[in-house]
Amino acid sequence: EDGYLIQNSVFKKNRKENGQYHxxxxxxxxxxxYLAKNLLREDGVIFIxxxxxxVHNLRLLMxxxxxxxxxxxxxxxxxxxxxxxxxxxxxxxxxxxxYASNTTNMKLSYVVDPNTREKSxxxxxxxxxxxxxxxxxNPPSEINLPIGFPCKEQNINLxxxxxxxxxxDEVNKIGYISxxxxxxxxxxxxxxxxxxxxxxxxxxxECRIFSGWANAKxxxxxxxxxxQPIEDNGDRISFYLSNKGVVYYYKERSKARHILSLLxxxxxxxxxxxxxxxxxxSFMYPKPKELIKYLVKIGAxxxxxxxxxxxxxxxxxxxxxxxxxxxxxxxxxxxxQLPEICDEKSEAFKAGYKTIAxxxxxxxxxxxxxxxxxxxxxxxxxxxxxxxxxxxxxxSNFREWRTDISSEKLDEQLDxxxxxxxxxASTENMVYELMLKNGKDLNSHIKHHNHIYSISDQENxxxxxxxxxxxxxxxxxxxxxLQENPNKVxxxxxxxxxxxxxxxxxxxxxxxxxxxxxxx
Numbered sequence: 001e002d003g004y005l006i007q008n009s010v011f012k013k014n015r016k017e018n019g020q021y022h023x024x025x026x027x028x029x030x031x032x033x034y035l036a037k038n039l040l041r042e043d044g045v046i047f048i049x050x051x052x053x054x055v056h057n058l059r060l061l062m063x064x065x066x067x068x069x070x071x072x073x074x075x076x077x078x079x080x081x082x083x084x085x086x087x088x089x090x091x092x093x094x095x096x097x098x099y100a101s102n103t104t105n106m107k108l109s110y111v112v113d114p115n116t117r118e119k120s121x122x123x124x125x126x127x128x129x130x131x132x133x134x135x136x137x138n139p140p141s142e143i144n145l146p147i148g149f150p151c152k153e154q155n156i157n158l159x160x161x162x163x164x165x166x167x168x169d170e171v172n173k174i175g176y177i178s179x180x181x182x183x184x185x186x187x188x189x190x191x192x193x194x195x196x197x198x199x200x201x202x203x204x205x206e207c208r209i210f211s212g213w214a215n216a217k218x219x220x221x222x223x224x225x226x227x228q229p230i231e232d233n234g235d236r237i238s239f240y241l242s243n244k245g246v247v248y249y250y251k252e253r254s255k256a257r258h259i260l261s262l263l264x265x266x267x268x269x270x271x272x273x274x275x276x277x278x279x280x281x282s283f284m285y286p287k288p289k290e291l292i293k294y295l296v297k298i299g300a301x302x303x304x305x306x307x308x309x310x311x312x313x314x315x316x317x318x319x320x321x322x323x324x325x326x327x328x329x330x331x332x333x334x335x336x337q338l339p340e341i342c343d344e345k346s347e348a349f350k351a352g353y354k355t356i357a358x359x360x361x362x363x364x365x366x367x368x369x370x371x372x373x374x375x376x377x378x379x380x381x382x383x384x385x386x387x388x389x390x391x392x393x394x395x396s397n398f399r400e401w402r403t404d405i406s407s408e409k410l411d412e413q414l415d416x417x418x419x420x421x422x423x424x425a426s427t428e429n430m431v432y433e434l435m436l437k438n439g440k441d442l443n444s445h446i447k448h449h450n451h452i453y454s455i456s457d458q459e460n461x462x463x464x465x466x467x468x469x470x471x472x473x474x475x476x477x478x479x480x481x482l483q484e485n486p487n488k489v490x491x492x493x494x495x496x497x498x499x500x501x502x503x504x505x506x507x508x509x510x511x512x513x514x515x516x517x518x519x520x
Contacts, residue, residue: 025054026061032309033065039307040101045072045108045299048097049287055095062099072098072106077263077291096263096295110255111297115265122258127251131215131239132189134177138212143190143219143247145207148227150240151198158196158245161188177212192245203241215249259298266291276313279370281363282347283313283356292319302329311335314360317388318367325371325384332443335360364388389442397425397433398520419494420520427470431455434490438466450480463487469495478506482513493519 036046046066050058055074063071075096100106112122121127134140167185171177181187190211197204213219219239221230229236229252236252267288276283292315300306308316320333337357342349353359368386375381399420421430431453435444440455447454453468467481469491481489489510496503496519503519510517 022054022057026057029058029061030065033061036307036309037065037101042102043105043107044101045106046099046101047075047295047299048099049077049094050097051094052091055097058097062097066099066101070100070103072100072103073261074098075261075263077266080264080268098299107301108257108259109298109301110257111294112256112258113260114294115260116258122256125253127253127256128248130242130246131213131219131249132211132246133214134182134189134212136176138214139175140171140177140210140212141216142208142210143213143216144223145196145203145209145241146223146227147203147206149203149223150227150238151201151203151242152240152248153198153243154201156198156243158192158198158241160192160194161245162191162193163187188244190245190247196241196245198241209247218249219247263291263294266294272315276363279363279366280351281313281359281366282351282353283359283363284346286313287315289315289319289322292316293323296320296323296331300331302327302331305332305334307334307336309336311337311360312356314363314367317360317364321364321368321371321384321386325375325378325381328380330385335364361390391432391442394429395422397422397430421492430470431468434468435466438488438490440466451477452480452484454484454486466490471495473502473506475502478502478509482509482515485513486515488516488518490518490520 040046048058048062059071059074075098077094077096079092079094116122163185167181167187170181170184174181177187177189182189190209193208193210194205196207218230218232218237222228222237222239227239229238231237232251234254238250240248240250242248267290269285269288272286272288273283276286296306296316296319306316306320311317314335317333317335320331323329324331337360339355339357341355342353342359348359353362368388372381372384372386375384399422431446432442435446435455436442440457445456445458447456451469451472453470455466455468457464465484465486465488467484467486467489469477469481469489473491473495491506493503496506507517
């Protein structure tokens with residue numbers, strides 16, 4: 001019920017009483033989701049927060065646009081604390097759908113759920129567990145432990161525990177080791193066909209063992225490797241016998257992934273609203289930054305770009321800056337927000353914020369400043385990028401050539417295009433428009449000097465330079481341009497002031513220097 005946009009940029013409430021309630025919402029979402037699909041990298045993912053009102057429709061819509069095969073999971077976010085709704089059953093959850101652009105290329109980060117108990121091995125840099133696993137999905141087989149197989153105890157003798165043939169007949173009959181069989185024959189696993197002798201933490205004799213296994217291929221690879229650790233997706237895996245004869249795997253890892261579909265203890269809208277109010281920002285239902293930080297950690301790398309189609313109060317930008325401060329990342333965030341007018345009765349409107357976009361801009365400014373203040377003693381905190389640009393969709397800065405006019409008005413249109421610049425155009429806006437039209441992104445480095453706008457991919461980058469001449473043109477300016485050695489130069493034709501000689505000489509100089517030259 002956040003409202004939908006109708007003609008003349010007017011927002012109208014999308015109420016349930018409206019016969020087109022669901023249709024209006026779907027019409028609003030569909031083009032945005034198609035755009036999101038096109039913007040995502042091949043290894044990108046998208047998170048969408050939704051409540052019970054439209055979750056069923058959203059799942060169908062996402063399956064149509066992204067493909068059912070690219071569905072990853074539906075997170076259930078426990079919105080604990082928000083129980084003031086007037087329903088018979090208090091709603092304390094929302095959903096977050098996760099889809100991939102392409103599951104084949106998807107790369108979720110190594111993240112451990114923050115609610116994982118402190119003593120878990122997930123925090124310790126290793127994983128350790130028995131590889132014995134019996135059940136219908138794990139048919140039993142024999143493994144031959146060679147001389148020299150590692151053991152946790154220095155010296156130990158393990159007696160054989162091989163049952164009679166009736167045991168093996170019952171196992172072969174059903175194809176796996178059941179609980180009933182284990183109980184009937186009072187078995188411990190693995191089955192040892194002979195005694196095992198251990199000296200100096202190594203077996204001194206061969207022994208066949210029998211069980212269902214969780215890592216049969218890997219232990220065989222370990223044995224084939226001379227009982228030396230093997231590599232598995234960057235981790236080192238080894239195996240050993242316990243003092244009771246159980247085979248364990250030990251995986252050394254620098255990172256772990258433990259992501260649960262139930263999201264708990266990740267902030268609440270109430271706490272987030274209170275935090276914003278302490279910073280003189282008023283917004284009714286902001287998403288908690290702890291939740292968004294966790295989702296960003298799951299879906300994005302340290303240098304990735306995060307796009308938020310519904311920026312609201314700017315929580316995503318806030319979370320990205322906070323996360324960069326914590327782990328030294330260089331993530332970038334694009335926040336999109338329609339200029340939705342604040343309710344005149346709201347605290348935000350009374351505080352001077354006319355639109356929701358105004359709230360987001362001010363929050364980002366204050367959040368960035370506070371993050372630096374709170375981390376002032378942290379190493380390299382001065383290098384944290386908290387700057388941002390505000391860009392709005394608007395008409396072109398250049399007059400549009402109209403094809404729908406009569407021949408009688410052609411002379412009038414020709415006169416208008418003597419100066420092709422629109423009446424309300426500004427130099428800064430022209431720089432960005434021409435920059436985008438010439439394939440430069442919005443993070444390109446812009447240097448303004450000697451009446452020259454020099455645009456490069458990065459600061460101090462001397463390749464693929466675009467030069468714009470929008471203020472003044474004379475021989476000195478042209479000489480300075482040539483020293484820049486750009487790939488392309490665009491100049492406003494009117495700046496030559498009908499000096500055909502200067503314009504012709506400029507074109508020839510650019511041609512000699514192998515520089516593409518255009519005038520507007």
